[in-house]
Amino acid sequence: MGGPVRYGGNYSAYLGQKRAEQERWERRYAEEQREQPELRELRHSAGVTAHRVAPDRERRDNEKMGYGHRAGRVQNQISRRVCDAARRLAELERTRVAEPPRPLRFTPGELAVPAEESPPTLVALRDVRVPGRLALDGLEVPATDRLLVTGGNGAGKSTLLAVLAGRLPAQGEVRRRPGLTVGLLTQDTEFERPDRTVRDTYELSLGAERAGRGPLGSLGLMHEADLGKPVGQLSVGQRRRLALALLVARPPHLLLLDEPTNHLSPRLCDELEAALGTGPVVVVSHDRWLRRRWQGRQFRLEPGQDHREHPARARARH
Numbered sequence: 001m002g003g004p005v006r007y008g009g010n011y012s013a014y015l016g017q018k019r020a021e022q023e024r025w026e027r028r029y030a031e032e033q034r035e036q037p038e039l040r041e042l043r044h045s046a047g048v049t050a051h052r053v054a055p056d057r058e059r060r061d062n063e064k065m066g067y068g069h070r071a072g073r074v075q076n077q078i079s080r081r082v083c084d085a086a087r088r089l090a091e092l093e094r095t096r097v098a099e100p101p102r103p104l105r106f107t108p109g110e111l112a113v114p115a116e117e118s119p120p121t122l123v124a125l126r127d128v129r130v131p132g133r134l135a136l137d138g139l140e141v142p143a144t145d146r147l148l149v150t151g152g153n154g155a156g157k158s159t160l161l162a163v164l165a166g167r168l169p170a171q172g173e174v175r176r177r178p179g180l181t182v183g184l185l186t187q188d189t190e191f192e193r194p195d196r197t198v199r200d201t202y203e204l205s206l207g208a209e210r211a212g213r214g215p216l217g218s219l220g221l222m223h224e225a226d227l228g229k230p231v232g233q234l235s236v237g238q239r240r241r242l243a244l245a246l247l248v249a250r251p252p253h254l255l256l257l258d259e260p261t262n263h264l265s266p267r268l269c270d271e272l273e274a275a276l277g278t279g280p281v282v283v284v285s286h287d288r289w290l291r292r293r294w295q296g297r298q299f300r301l302e303p304g305q306d307h308r309e310h311p312a313r314a315r316a317r318h
Contacts, residue, residue: 025100032096099218122180122254122280123164128172134159136172139299141254146296147282155301157284158187161256164282183252187259189243194232198222198242201231206249214249220268221245237263244272255281261290 120143128136134156141147141164149157162168165184166176176182191201203211217224221241231239240263247255260283261269269290285291291298 029098029100120177121175122177123182124173124175125163126173126175128163128170128174130156130159130163130168130170134163134170134301136160141280141282143253143280145280145282146294148291148294148296148298149282149284149301150286150291150298151301152303154303156303157301158258160301161186161258161282161284164254165256177253180254181252182254182256183247183250184256185240185243185247185258185260187240187262188236189239191231191239191242195230197228198231198234199227201242202245202249205246210249216245216249219245219248220271221248235263253280257281257283257285259285259287261285261287 121140122143122145123141125136125139127138128134136156139160149160151157159168161184163170163174165182166174167184193201196204199216202216206214216222216227221244222238226234226238231242234242244260260272264272269287283290
């Protein structure tokens with residue numbers, strides 16, 4: 001009854017059980033959605049038939065013989081069918097299955113690309129310096145890239161994301177493809193209007209039409225009880241989940257994520273990892289589970305060193 005649930009086995013076994021639970025949930029919800037319209041149609045059609053054979057309806061000439069007996073028998077049959085349908089509808093309403101949260105998906109928009117250029121470079125850095133924070137000789141992020149940035153504390157990982165996003169000025173050359181949109185999930189997300197509710201912040205940021213296509217409650221990132229809270233009262237983790245929801249609902253061409261698995265449940269971490277395979281992304285993470293399973297390039301930054309991308313440091317792992 002709402003308490004903690006124990007799962008046997010290791011983490012892989014836990015993931016298997018959670019997937020099976022999700023599949024059962026989705027199956028029950030789909031069955032219920034199919035059954036409800038059928039029952040409503042049955043109740044409606046039974047009511048129409050009942051009207052046609054109602055005792056107080058004027059009888060036609062060809063119905064006068066035996067009409068009362070037949071009408072009474074049909075009325076009883078229809079009454080039972082209507083009652084059965086009504087009872088089942090009431091039961092479904094009482095035990096309604098909540099809609100399962102949609103899996104996280106990032107579907108970046110398309111950029112205009114010359115036919116001879118494939119894949120295009122989204123961002124290119126050369127001889128970039130942020131004094132005391134980052135020294136980078138060169139890095140390119142193509143449109144098909146999945147890049148994991150690692151390194152110790154103070155190596156400049158968050159600074160690199162801020163430079164890629166255009167939020168931090170840097171010395172050197174930073175080239176971005178025209179029309180490129182970049183989304184950055186920072187470690188400590190702040191919103192301009194802390195007095196606005198979670199729901200209003202989401203809807204006003206996206207616009208009514210886009211928010212309607214992907215309601216916040218359907219993403220599984222925020223609890224229903226928190227949607228009416230001012231964003232200024234949310235915890236750090238809740239604010240990050242709201243920011244992540246905005247990125248999911250309005251995906252940019254390039255996604256930059258700083259420690260994205262912090263403050264997420266294991267289920268959401270796994271969904272996020274799967275979702276990252278659908279578009280260009282640069283991720284900074286200390287998460288050993290994510291790093292061990294990463295399918296893409298890795299680039300390591302070290303404090304106080306100049307860095308240049310080359311095969312030994314930015315290699316693909318498959």
